[in-house]
Amino acid sequence: MTLGIGTGSTARFFIDELAGKIAAGMSFRGVPTSNETNDLALAAGVEIIEPDASTIINLAVDGADEVDPNLNLIKGGGGALLREKIVANASQKFIVIADSSKRVAALGAFPLPVEIEPFAWALTVRAIHETVETLGFRPQKMELRIRNGVPFKSDGGNLIVDCALGAIEAPARLEAGLLEIPGVVECGLFCGMADIVIFGDGDETSIQQA
Numbered sequence: 088m089t090l091g092i093g094t095g096s097t098a099r100f101f102i103d104e105l106a107g108k109i110a111a112g113m114s115f116r117g118v119p120t121s122n123e124t125n126d127l128a129l130a131a132g133v134e135i136i137e138p139d140a141s142t143i144i145n146l147a148v149d150g151a152d153e154v155d156p157n158l159n160l161i162k163g164g165g166g167a168l169l170r171e172k173i174v175a176n177a178s179q180k181f182i183v184i185a186d187s188s189k190r191v192a193a194l195g196a197f198p199l200p201v202e203i204e205p206f207a208w209a210l211t212v213r214a215i216h217e218t219v220e221t222l223g224f225r226p227q228k229m230e231l232r233i234r235n236g237v238p239f240k241s242d243g244g245n246l247i248v249d250c251a252l253g254a255i256e257a258p259a260r261l262e263a264g265l266l267e268i269p270g271v272v273e274c275g276l277f278c279g280m281a282d283i284v285i286f287g288d289g290d291e292t293s294i295q296q297a
């Protein structure tokens with residue numbers, strides 16, 4: 088089976104499980120969603136593939152930063168949202184694994200990551216500001232993500248702006264608005280993409296289906 092393999096601390100548990108299955112004799116091909124996941128999956132024994140136009144990804148598994156009651160997600164806390172979205176979109180099934188603290192009534196307490204082209208980035212941030220205001224948001228904060236004192240760069244070399252917008256009642260509308268802005272490469276809203284979310288709560292799990 089060919090897997091899309093997510094990024095982040097929760098996805099790491101999934102990769103550990105894969106390592107156990109591989110040790111027991113199963114084999115998996117995988118498309119990793121980040122360089123970090125590439126290394127972890129390789130070490131776990133997954134055969135990493137470079138997808139071509141005929142590649143079928145049977146299942147993608149990834150974490151999330153927030154999950155709303157309609158299984159819309161905010162992702163991108165780990166900075167891999169673009170590759171995660173490409174892989175989730177190409178997969179026959181997309182399963183999200185998350186601890187129950189990620190379950191929210193409305194998205195937006197977690198600042199929305201928006202991936203942008205580095206060229207003239209301040210103009211893109213201004214355009215994001217204008218767009219979200221037009222859509223009725225009063226942004227509390229919009230910050231270029233900084234790590235170790237320098238702007239964070241995604242694996243694709245882009246910047247990330249973390250946007251604290253308050254409650255996002257119509258995520259698909261916001262996603263569409265953001266993606267119209269030249270300079271915005273992708274945003275961390277994953278609307279209508281998750282087929283199943285598995286929440287962990289201590290030793291218990293609960294499953295929510297789309």
Ligand code: DER
Pocket residue numbers: 093094095096097098149150151152161162163164165166167168171
């Ligand atoms: O960055 C991401 O999109 C991660 O998948 C994130 O959504 C979940 O990260 P976590 O499992 O470390 O909380």
